[in-house]
Amino acid sequence: xxxxxxxxxxxxxxxxxxxxxxxxxxxxxxxxxxxxxxxxxxxxxxxxxxxxxxxxxxxxxxx
Numbered sequence: 001x002x003x004x005x006x007x008x009x010x011x012x013x014x015x016x017x018x019x020x021x022x023x024x025x026x027x028x029x030x031x032x033x034x035x036x037x038x039x040x041x042x043x044x045x046x047x048x049x050x051x052x053x054x055x056x057x058x059x060x061x062x063x
Contacts, residue, residue, distance in 0.1 A: 004036040004045045011039075021051035 014020035020027045022034055029051035036045040 002035055004038045006040065007037045008040055011037075015048065016046050018047055018049045020049075022048040023050050023052075026051045 012020065012025065014027065015022050015025065016037075018031070021029060021031060022037075031049035031051055034048050034050035036047050038045055
């Protein structure tokens with residue numbers, strides 16, 4: 001799998017905990033693994049999900 005993406009700025013807790021699509025924030029869609037992210041100053045990797053294939057962490061829309 002690819003290296004985690006560093007994500008700065010605000011991130012909704014639902015996206016960070018894999019409860020909402022990382023790209024659009026959908027919670028009622030079928031969610032599939034979409035990679036991992038890390039936050040500044042932390043080594044913890046957060047597994048994220050997306051509602052459709054092809055989404056990547058870099059495509060996140062501002063919350």
